[in-house]
Amino acid sequence: MSKGAAPIAAKVRGSTSGLKPSQLKKLQRLAQRRYPSQGGLSREQVREVAGLTHEVGRQLGLLIDRQGRLEMVVVGEPGRIVIPELGRQRQHSGRLRGLRLVHTHLGQEGLSEEDLMDMVFLRLDSITVLEVDSHGTPGHMQWAHLLPANADAKPYTVSKRQPWDRVDIDFNAQAEALEEELARRQEGIALQARENTTLLVSVGTKPRARLEAELDELDDLAQTAGLHVAGRLVQRVARLNPKFILGRGKLAELEVKALQANAGIIIFDGELSPSQMRNLAQVTERKVLDRTQLILDIFAQHATSRAGKLQVEMAQLKYTLPRLVGQNRALSRLAGGIGGRGPGETKLELDRRKVRERITRIRKELDKVRKHRAHTRSRRSDAGVPIVALVGYTNAGKSTLLNTITHSQVVAEDKLFATLDPTSRRIRFPQDREVVLTDTVGFIRELPEDLREAFLATLEELEEADVLIQVADAGHPELEEQVAAVDAILQDMGLEDIPRLLALNKWDTLEPEARQRVLNIFPHGLPTTALDKGGLEDLVQAILKRLPA
Numbered sequence: 001m002s003k004g005a006a007p008i009a010a011k012v013r014g015s016t017s018g019l020k021p022s023q024l025k026k027l028q029r030l031a032q033r034r035y036p037s038q039g040g041l042s043r044e045q046v047r048e049v050a051g052l053t054h055e056v057g058r059q060l061g062l063l064i065d066r067q068g069r070l071e072m073v074v075v076g077e078p079g080r081i082v083i084p085e086l087g088r089q090r091q092h093s094g095r096l097r098g099l100r101l102v103h104t105h106l107g108q109e110g111l112s113e114e115d116l117m118d119m120v121f122l123r124l125d126s127i128t129v130l131e132v133d134s135h136g137t138p139g140h141m142q143w144a145h146l147l148p149a150n151a152d153a154k155p156y157t158v159s160k161r162q163p164w165d166r167v168d169i170d171f172n173a174q175a176e177a178l179e180e181e182l183a184r185r186q187e188g189i190a191l192q193a194r195e196n197t198t199l200l201v202s203v204g205t206k207p208r209a210r211l212e213a214e215l216d217e218l219d220d221l222a223q224t225a226g227l228h229v230a231g232r233l234v235q236r237v238a239r240l241n242p243k244f245i246l247g248r249g250k251l252a253e254l255e256v257k258a259l260q261a262n263a264g265i266i267i268f269d270g271e272l273s274p275s276q277m278r279n280l281a282q283v284t285e286r287k288v289l290d291r292t293q294l295i296l297d298i299f300a301q302h303a304t305s306r307a308g309k310l311q312v313e314m315a316q317l318k319y320t321l322p323r324l325v326g327q328n329r330a331l332s333r334l335a336g337g338i339g340g341r342g343p344g345e346t347k348l349e350l351d352r353r354k355v356r357e358r359i360t361r362i363r364k365e366l367d368k369v370r371k372h373r374a375h376t377r378s379r380r381s382d383a384g385v386p387i388v389a390l391v392g393y394t395n396a397g398k399s400t401l402l403n404t405i406t407h408s409q410v411v412a413e414d415k416l417f418a419t420l421d422p423t424s425r426r427i428r429f430p431q432d433r434e435v436v437l438t439d440t441v442g443f444i445r446e447l448p449e450d451l452r453e454a455f456l457a458t459l460e461e462l463e464e465a466d467v468l469i470q471v472a473d474a475g476h477p478e479l480e481e482q483v484a485a486v487d488a489i490l491q492d493m494g495l496e497d498i499p500r501l502l503a504l505n506k507w508d509t510l511e512p513e514a515r516q517r518v519l520n521i522f523p524h525g526l527p528t529t530a531l532d533k534g535g536l537e538d539l540v541q542a543i544l545k546r547l548p549a
């Protein structure tokens with residue numbers, strides 16, 4: 001090594017190969033300066049940086065903290081610059097990084113799309129470009145910074161390109177004002193904790209209206225799980241991006257939204273592959289969940305019986321297992337709070353063999369439960385009491401109907417999946433007909449495979465049923481889709497031959513024209529208002545007519 005070659009200081013990063021020792025030394029010297037907040041760089045500093053850019057023939061980037069100290073000098077290539085991963089120490093809730101980037105361009109182009117993306121993904125206080133001409137003379141400057149949520153949905157503001165010596169913005173004051181504003185907006189939304197604040201994302205090939213309607217359901221699910229939904233993002237695509245599911249531009253938009261809303265959780269409609277989940281958690285540095293995990297989480301919250309808990313745990317273990325392998329950051333995200341309820345952190349840390357053993361044990365226990373239930377059922381059918389089962393989409397009013405018909409107190413709530421355990425009540429109808437009325441877990445479209453498997457066991461009761469009452473929420477905008485989803489599941493279970501009634505529930509919520517429209521679609525449907533006993537006479541008569549003699 002020649003005498004003058006100093007080691008590359010830790011502060012100089014990037015494409016340094018091929019640089020002369022003297023050039024490296026000059027770059028290091030940049031780290032000894034203090035950079036003013038007003039205007040960003042002093043006159044001498046602008047000339048120095050422009051001259052160096054010209055000398056090395058590559059873009060230069062200066063990451064400067066709020067004290068004006070240089071955190072890092074990044075050497076780029078002639079046409080681009082790659083900012084290395086930054087430390088995470090400055091990452092507290094909703095705040096900016098506390099670093100601004102000033103970088104040079106060789107030539108006369110201002111901030112590029114790529115620059116703005118860097119600002120978003122690195123959560124920089126601001127980004128500034130200084131144009132350097134072919135003589136090493138500084139020319140125009142242009143800066144940009146993020147904006148708080150605003151009516152125009154503008155993610156950031158970009159200044160005009162202006163002669164470098166006219167830039168007079170106070171960069172620190174601007175960044176601090178922005179942070180204050182972000183925090184103030186936060187208080188505005190009823191002091192929602194970051195851990196509970198959620199953005200919903202739908203990416204798909206279906207028509208936009210369909211994606212929106214499905215997001216409405218995801219919204220209900222999120223609220224059922226106790227989350228605060230701060231916003232949503234929909235992207236229609238011809239093909240899903242295998243790595244991030246979203247395109248890069250949309251991902252930046254999501255990041256801006258998450259930053260503005262201070263969202264700690266992002267939930268994707270549909271299922272994410274383990275690697276997509278990992279990649280997304282990494283770039284967004286937020287907890288990333290998919291619809292399946294959300295549903296699993298709700299089931300975990302609502303399971304009360306031993307069997308119900310076991311079924312949910314089994315489904316969670318099965319779904320989570322492949323998503324744990326080789327994960328580091330995403331794992332620690334998953335382990336706490338939502339998305340990790342049920343099998344707690346310690347269980348998630350068990351190695352795969354132990355998880356498999358646990359699954360086997362649960363399966364055995366569930367077998368026992370199943371046998372016990374079968375036994376109870378056969379006792380019932382020995383007694384010759386016909387069974388009537390309520391089935392239907394979640395939140396349609398099954399439990400309410402059971403309550404009203406039997407005056408019992410099964411939990412009925414305006415929440416999805418309020419009921420997870422089948423409940424049976426013996427009731428006596430007029431004319432001394434006795435029946436067993438059974439409430440069941442609600443259905444949902446695209447029920448996650450592992451859950452379907454787990455809950456088919458609960459639904460075994462249905463095989464013994466003499467009559468099924470399919471309860472639908474007639475006032476729901478997705479009524480037809482929900483009825484179709486339930487039909488499909490019943491068919492799947494081989495139950496399509498059991499006599500079935502369709503209760504068009506929540507009839508009270510419909511206007512007269514809507515009633516007519518619904519009856520045109522479902523001419524055999526029986527209007528019911530489960531809350532009101534008087535309105536159930538037709539349904540009871542229809543049930544009696546279908547009972548075996």
Ligand SMILES: Nc1nc2c(ncn2[C@@H]2O[C@H](COP(=O)(O)OP(=O)(O)OP(=O)(O)O)[C@@H](O)[C@H]2O)c(=O)[nH]1
Nearest residue numbers: 395396397398399400413417418419442506529530
């Ligand atoms: N307006 C109106 N609301 C109803 C009617 N029936 C049920 N509800 C309400 O709808 C919500 C859901 O009722 P549940 O009986 O819990 O529905 P479920 O089908 O058992 O739902 P899961 O167990 O979650 O699958 C509750 O807030 C009920 O009060 C009705 O006829 N009219």
Ligand SMILES: [Mg+2]
Nearest residue numbers: 398399418419
């Ligand atoms: Mg219920």
